[in-house]
Amino acid sequence: MGKSSYFSSKSVFGQLISLIDDHHIRSAVKKSDSDRYVKRFKTKDHLISMLFCSFAKCNSLREVSGAMLGLSGKTGGFQLSHIPKRSTLSDANKNRKVDFFEDMYNKLLHQYGPVLSDSRILDVLKKQVKIVDSSTVSLFKAILNCVGRKPRDGKSKGGIKVHSVINADEKVPSLVWFSPATTHDHSFLKKLKCDENTIYVFDKGYNDYVAFKHFTDRGTGFVTRIKDNAAYNVEEELPIDGCIHSGVLMDEIIELDVKGEGGKTSKLRLRKVRFYDREHKREFEFITNLFDLRADMIAALYKVRWQIELVFKQLKQNFPLKYFLGDNENAIRIQIYCVLMVNLLLSVIKNRLKRSWAFSNLVSFCKIHLFNYIQLMRFLENPEKDWIIDKGESEQMALF
Structure with missing residues (x-):
C-alpha cells in the first residue's frame, strides 16, 4: 500500500x-x-x-x-x-x-460563533431567539441533592442539574449554570439578561409570573406553555380567520395577578394562544408577551425549543457523563x-x-x-x- x-x-x-x-x-x-x-x-x-x-x-x-x-x-x-x-x-x-474552564468555553464560543450560527431565524424575526432548559445528570454519590424518593437501603445518589441557554441559530450552549437537582427550574430565570432584541423560549416548568413581569417591563420577549391551573381573566378575543389553516384555535389577551415584594399585587397583560398540533394530534396553550407576531408564529417559536433537547441528547450519548473522575x-x-x-x-x-x-x-x-x-x-x-x-x-x- x-x-x-x-x-x-x-x-x-x-x-x-x-x-x-x-x-x-x-x-x-x-x-x-x-x-x-x-x-x-x-x-x-x-x-x-x-x-x-x-x-x-x-x-x-x-x-x-x-x-x-x-x-x-x-x-x-x-x-x-x-x-x-x-x-x-x-x-x-x-x-x-x-x-478558568468556564472562561475558556466562553472564549471558544465567541471565537467560533460565526461558524456555528445559522442566521435564518434572525433574518425573519430581527431578534435573537434563545432556548432555556435544564437536564439532570445522576451521580454515583450524594454529592449534590437529587430528586425522587430515597432508596430503602438509605444510600441515596446525588444529582446535578445543568441549566442551559442556547441560541436557536447555534445549537451549542451559550450560558451554563449548575445547581443541585432539587433546585426548581424557574430560579434560573434570574440569571438571564434582559434585552429588547431577545426572545426566550422555555417549557412550563419555568412558569414564574414575577419573572414574566420583569421581562415585559424591560421589553424582553418570551414564549412558554401555560399551566393547567393558571388563574386569569380574558380581556379580549382576537380574530384568527387567517390562521385557521395553520392550527390556531384561539388567540386571546388575558390579565393575571402578580404578587410582588411586600405582598403587593399588580396586573400583567399577556397573550394566550391555543394551538392544535396535527402531527401529534394534541392541543397546546401558549402564553407570551409578544403581541405583534402572528399566532401561528408563536407556536412555531415554541416548536424550536425541541433543539435544546437534541443538544442534551447529543451530549449524553457521545461523551463520558455517566462516569465522573x-x-x-x-x-x-x-x-x-x-x-x-x-x-x-x-x-x-x-x-x-x-x-x-x-x-x-x-x-x-x-x-x-x-x-x-x-x-x-x-x-x-x-x-x-x-x-x-x-x-x-x-x-x-x-x-x-
Whole structure:
C-alpha cells in the first residue's frame, strides 16, 4: 500500500487541540490566577488532559493517565509539558478553579460563533431567539441533592442539574449554570439578561409570573406553555380567520395577578394562544408577551425549543457523563465544561465540512484515530480516496 495522501505532521488530537488559541489559554489563566503555587502540572496541561478524557471517552483517572502515556513524542502540536499521574489529576480536579474552564468555553464560543450560527431565524424575526432548559445528570454519590424518593437501603445518589441557554441559530450552549437537582427550574430565570432584541423560549416548568413581569417591563420577549391551573381573566378575543389553516384555535389577551415584594399585587397583560398540533394530534396553550407576531408564529417559536433537547441528547450519548473522575462538585463541573468544549470543537469541524457526517460518527472516528497522523479535514471530505487509488494500482499491477 502506498503512502497515504492524507499524512499530517500532527496527530488528530493535535489538530483538534490546535483549534484552541494559546492566547486565549494564557488570558484565561491570568484572569483566574489558576497557576498560582503550581510547580509542574500547569493549567494548560490540565485542560489538555481533560479534553483528552472527553475525546477518548475515558471513564477513570487511571484510564486517562495511562492512555496519555501514548502521547510521548507526539506533543509538538499542542505543547503538553507534563503527563499527569492519577493522583496529580485527581488533586487538580479537586482544587483548580472552575472559573478558568468556564472562561475558556466562553472564549471558544465567541471565537467560533460565526461558524456555528445559522442566521435564518434572525433574518425573519430581527431578534435573537434563545432556548432555556435544564437536564439532570445522576451521580454515583450524594454529592449534590437529587430528586425522587430515597432508596430503602438509605444510600441515596446525588444529582446535578445543568441549566442551559442556547441560541436557536447555534445549537451549542451559550450560558451554563449548575445547581443541585432539587433546585426548581424557574430560579434560573434570574440569571438571564434582559434585552429588547431577545426572545426566550422555555417549557412550563419555568412558569414564574414575577419573572414574566420583569421581562415585559424591560421589553424582553418570551414564549412558554401555560399551566393547567393558571388563574386569569380574558380581556379580549382576537380574530384568527387567517390562521385557521395553520392550527390556531384561539388567540386571546388575558390579565393575571402578580404578587410582588411586600405582598403587593399588580396586573400583567399577556397573550394566550391555543394551538392544535396535527402531527401529534394534541392541543397546546401558549402564553407570551409578544403581541405583534402572528399566532401561528408563536407556536412555531415554541416548536424550536425541541433543539435544546437534541443538544442534551447529543451530549449524553457521545461523551463520558455517566462516569465522573472525581467525587466532588468542583471535579464534576470541570468535566462538564470540558465535554462542552469538545462538543463545540467537533461541531465546528462538522459545520466546516462540505461532506455530510453524522455527529456520532464524527465523534467515533476522532476517538479511533486520536493518535494517528491523518490530515483530518481532507480525510473527512473524501475518506475513500486512498482506498480507491490503492485498489486501482493493484488492478493495474495484476495486468502485468
